[in-house]
Amino acid sequence: MSARERAGALAGFGLLAAYASLHWFALIADPPLWRCAACVAIALAAAVLLGELARIFGRRRTVAAVVVVAAAIAAGMLVLGVPARFLPPGGWDDLRVVGGASWGR
Numbered sequence: 569m570s571a572r573e574r575a576g577a578l579a580g581f582g583l584l585a586a587y588a589s590l591h592w593f594a595l596i597a598d599p600p601l602w603r604c605a606a607c608v609a610i611a612l613a614a615a616v617l618l619g620e621l622a623r624i625f626g627r628r629r630t631v632a633a634v635v636v637v638a639a640a641i642a643a644g645m646l647v648l649g650v651p652a653r654f655l656p657p658g659g660w661d662d663l664r665v666v667g668g669a670s671w672g673r
C-alpha cells in the first residue's frame with residue numbers, strides 16, 4: 569500500500585470514527601465535545617501505530633499490537649471519565665456500578 573493510499577484509508581477511518589462518535593455522544597445531554605475529539609484522536613493514533621507494526625514480524629508484532637490496543641482502550645476510558653482505579657482487573661467488579669447505574673447481576 570502506498571503512502572497516499574494509507575493516508576486515504578486513515579482519513580476515511582477518521583471520518584467514520586468522528587461520525588460514529590458524534591452520534592454516540594448525541595445520546596448524552598450537553599456532551600463534552602472535547603472528549604469526543606480526544607477519543608477520535610486516540611483511535612487515529614492507535615491506527616497509525618498498528619499500521620507501522622507491519623514492519624515487525626513474529627511474536628514481537630503480536631505483543632506490540634496487544635500493547636497498542638490495550639493502551640488505546642485505557643486512554644479512551646480515561647478520556648471518557650472512567651476513574652483510573654477501575655482499569656486494572658481488580659476494579660472491574662466496581663466498574664459495573666459507575667454513575668449509580670448497575671449494569672449486571
